[in-house]
Amino acid sequence: MLPCPIFDVHRWVEADSLFSMKGTDAITEGESAEMDRPLSRSELEHLVRSGLVPQEHADRAFAAFRDAVDWVSWLRLWTGAIGATFLLAGVMFFFAHNWQELSPLVRFGVLEAGIVVTVIGAALARFRSAVGQWLLSAASVLTGVLIAVYGQVYQTGADAYEVFALWSVLMLAWVAMARFPPLWVFWLVIVETALMLYAGQVLMPDEMADWSLVMSGMGLVTFGFLALWEWLQGKDRFADFRQDWIRSVMLVAGLFWLSAVLWRWIFDFGYRSETLEASRWIGLALWLAAVGGGIFFYTRVRPSVLGMSLCVLDVAVIVACTFGRVLLEDTWDEPVGWLIAAILAIGIFGGATAVILRFAKGLPDDEESQPGEVV
Amino acid sequence: MTLRELKESGWLADENLAEARQWLCQDREEEKRLPWIARFSLGLGAWFAGIFMIAFLVLLLDDGRVEDGVGYLAVGLVILAIGIAVIRLRKNIFLDQLALVLSFAGYGMASIGAEEMWPGYSEFHGALVLSLLLCPLVYWLSGHVVLRFMSVGWSWFAFLGFAFSDESLGIYLAGLSVGLAFVVVALSGRIRMRRWRPALLSTLFGLFTAMWVMSVETHGYRDPFFREAYPAIGTVMVLGFSCLLWWLERGSGTKSTLAVAVFALVAGTIGYFGGPGVGVALGLMAVAHARRDPWLSSIAVIALTGFLILFYYYLGVSLMTKSLSLMATGAATLVLCAVVTKNGKNPKPSTEPAA
Numbered sequence: 001m002l003p004c005p006i007f008d009v010h011r012w013v014e015a016d017s018l019f020s021m022k023g024t025d026a027i028t029e030g031e032s033a034e035m036d037r038p039l040s041r042s043e044l045e046h047l048v049r050s051g052l053v054p055q056e057h058a059d060r061a062f063a064a065f066r067d068a069v070d071w072v073s074w075l076r077l078w079t080g081a082i083g084a085t086f087l088l089a090g091v092m093f094f095f096a097h098n099w100q101e102l103s104p105l106v107r108f109g110v111l112e113a114g115i116v117v118t119v120i121g122a123a124l125a126r127f128r129s130a131v132g133q134w135l136l137s138a139a140s141v142l143t144g145v146l147i148a149v150y151g152q153v154y155q156t157g158a159d160a161y162e163v164f165a166l167w168s169v170l171m172l173a174w175v176a177m178a179r180f181p182p183l184w185v186f187w188l189v190i191v192e193t194a195l196m197l198y199a200g201q202v203l204m205p206d207e208m209a210d211w212s213l214v215m216s217g218m219g220l221v222t223f224g225f226l227a228l229w230e231w232l233q234g235k236d237r238f239a240d241f242r243q244d245w246i247r248s249v250m251l252v253a254g255l256f257w258l259s260a261v262l263w264r265w266i267f268d269f270g271y272r273s274e275t276l277e278a279s280r281w282i283g284l285a286l287w288l289a290a291v292g293g294g295i296f297f298y299t300r301v302r303p304s305v306l307g308m309s310l311c312v313l314d315v316a317v318i319v320a321c322t323f324g325r326v327l328l329e330d331t332w333d334e335p336v337g338w339l340i341a342a343i344l345a346i347g348i349f350g351g352a353t354a355v356i357l358r359f360a361k362g363l364p365d366d367e368e369s370q371p372g373e374v375v
Numbered sequence: 376m377t378l379r380e381l382k383e384s385g386w387l388a389d390e391n392l393a394e395a396r397q398w399l400c401q402d403r404e405e406e407k408r409l410p411w412i413a414r415f416s417l418g419l420g421a422w423f424a425g426i427f428m429i430a431f432l433v434l435l436l437d438d439g440r441v442e443d444g445v446g447y448l449a450v451g452l453v454i455l456a457i458g459i460a461v462i463r464l465r466k467n468i469f470l471d472q473l474a475l476v477l478s479f480a481g482y483g484m485a486s487i488g489a490e491e492m493w494p495g496y497s498e499f500h501g502a503l504v505l506s507l508l509l510c511p512l513v514y515w516l517s518g519h520v521v522l523r524f525m526s527v528g529w530s531w532f533a534f535l536g537f538a539f540s541d542e543s544l545g546i547y548l549a550g551l552s553v554g555l556a557f558v559v560v561a562l563s564g565r566i567r568m569r570r571w572r573p574a575l576l577s578t579l580f581g582l583f584t585a586m587w588v589m590s591v592e593t594h595g596y597r598d599p600f601f602r603e604a605y606p607a608i609g610t611v612m613v614l615g616f617s618c619l620l621w622w623l624e625r626g627s628g629t630k631s632t633l634a635v636a637v638f639a640l641v642a643g644t645i646g647y648f649g650g651p652g653v654g655v656a657l658g659l660m661a662v663a664h665a666r667r668d669p670w671l672s673s674i675a676v677i678a679l680t681g682f683l684i685l686f687y688y689y690l691g692v693s694l695m696t697k698s699l700s701l702m703a704t705g706a707a708t709l710v711l712c713a714v715v716t717k718n719g720k721n722p723k724p725s726t727e728p729a730a
Contacts, residue, residue: 035396036379039377047395047398057384061384074664083704084705089687090699090701090703131709313419320423324427338430338434349417357468
């Protein structure tokens with residue numbers, strides 16, 4: 001199966017050594033590893049073009065390359081993903097379009113039948129087979145639609161957060177049965193949506209929290225799940241979850257929430273206010289802990305160039321924005337302020353890149369393959 | 376297909392093995408020298424600091440009463456030349472970052488100057504002509520992947536302005552055709568990928584952005600031309616990728632050709648009836664897999680997700696039509712998934728030794 005680099009960095013390391021950490025002494029070993037690494041078509045084309053593979057063998061070499069491409073796994077993955085997505089989107093659009101014409105009985109009947117059929121189908125296909133996992137994903141989405149339909153038919157008056165909270169609870173059974181990483185991430189999205197809606201509909205109107213505190217909380221929750229995921233990496237029972245795109249998604253989401261507190265602070269005109277909200281300081285403290293902890297964890301405990309780089313780049317963006325805001329506060333119409341801001345930005349991002357390169361080159365080979373790291 | 380298999384099949388002679396292995400290691404060495412995330416960091420920094428630098432230069436020229444396009448153009452070209460000269464030094468990462476910022480700012484200033492010199496055009500004629508002239512120069516002179524990517528990207532950026540002018544739609548379509556032709560030529564193996572990869576990636580981003588521009592409604596208005604032509608443009612692009620797929624898979628037998636034809640039909644139908652971007656993204660996904668290219672796969676997956684979201688908000692098709700077409704396609708695709716899961720087997724690679 002061909003990996004997607006952005007979503008699956010450590011497979012990438014194996015497949016293409018994009019983050020090859022080998023030192024100079026290891027080059028011989030690296031060259032040896034090149035012997036058994038699957039070639040890309042570009043590489044084969046070069047070998048033929050440069051005459052290393054003679055022209056008379058080119059057709060057979062390309063034929064062998066074509067035969068080696070695993071179309072079955074590719075089709076299985078993408079037909080499952082796209083089919084399930086299209087079908088569920090179609091069901092939702094169908095309800096949206098025919099809402100007035102459908103009786104409550106039909107609305108509930110179709111959805112409940114859909115859930116029953118998908119779950120029975122998943123059981124027949126085995127819950128952890130590819131088809132079973134996609135059918136359970138379908139059942140999870142249909143559960144959400146059913147809750148929404150229930151709320152609209154009976155006009156329960158429920159807040160949106162209650163719908164999402166109930167959805168996340170009810171779909172948990174399917175999520176646990178499927179042990180399907182994309183479904184777990186979808187569940188996490190539903191949970192975070194419920195929390196955000198709860199904040200917007202209850203905490204904020206009741207003045208129990210402000211946006212900075214809410215986003216800090218969201219960051220805390222996301223990093224909590226990330227910490228749990230990292231902890232489970234070492235457990236063989238959770239080997240299915242050793243997919244590094246999950247780390248990237250959760251890390252980006254967690255950093256986004258905490259950075260959003262600082263962006264509000266930086267670009268809010270009251271950022272120099274004497275009466276700063278305590279929640280901003282809480283957000284700043286959490287952000288510092290997150291990026292500091294992230295850099296430490298992904299360099300010392302479980303080396304990951306992408307994980308570390310995301311933290312470093314987040315620091316660079318926040319620092320550059322802060323300097324830019326402070327410098328240009330009173331000098332936005334004077335060239336010198338912009339020049340200083342440009343020089344500082346060059347230094348900050350150049351420094352960030354230097355840090356990334358230093359860590360990337362400094363990590364020894366064996367640290368790259370901690371238990372749970374290699375997929 | 377590995378180097379070892381090539382050797383054991385007798386297609387790679389023993390005396391060529393060391394050279395082949397060394398060539399393959401060069402990519403690893405280059406990636407080790409500057410990993411993709413470091414390149415991304417440099418690009419992000421160039422964008423950040425470049426905007427500050429452009430603002431500085433504009434204010435500086437404004438203070439010096441330089442208001443004509445020639446002044447901006449001259450300053451831009453000089454700064455761009457300095458940027459290229461600095462990046463060729465390859466001394467350290469800070470100088471690289473400075474060079475990229477200067478190049479970005481140089482392009483920006485020169486584009487402003489070109490637009491000033493050809494007033495009355497809202498479609499970035501001046502900037503497009505200038506970037507098309509500069510692009511090959513910068514590409515050859517700089518040799519830096521980020522700057523190469525940026526030089527092609529500037530041309531696409533200027534080109535996208537033509538989408539908003541009824542008078543320039545011919546140029547827009549011609550540009551899309553050139554972009555598609557370049558992608559097809561590049562991915563059919565006719566060019567050296569190591570040199571042209573930044574141009575290929577930048578062109579793919581440009582094509583997908585162009586499709587996005589054609590599909591969105593701005594303030595409830597969508598250009599009538601695109602409303603009519605977008606499905607046809609999407610279908611042509613899907614067929615382009617399908618031809619490419621056929622080219623890559625040719626010689627695999629009738630079954631393979633039939634599979635490519637079915638793929639073209641399905642993706643083309645999706646492309647014509649509502650989701651041209653979805654069809655094109657599917658085409659790129661298949662081509663990327665056929666070439667074992669994880670970068671292209673990632674771009675295709677991101678594009679597919681984005682265009683599916685766009686389709687969700689697309690108002691040109693009734694909800695009922697959307698619903699029925701999605702359900703039918705989804706059910707058919709799931710049936711295909713079940714069939715593949717049950718019966719699918721990969722053919723054994725034919726690596727018997729050469730005679």
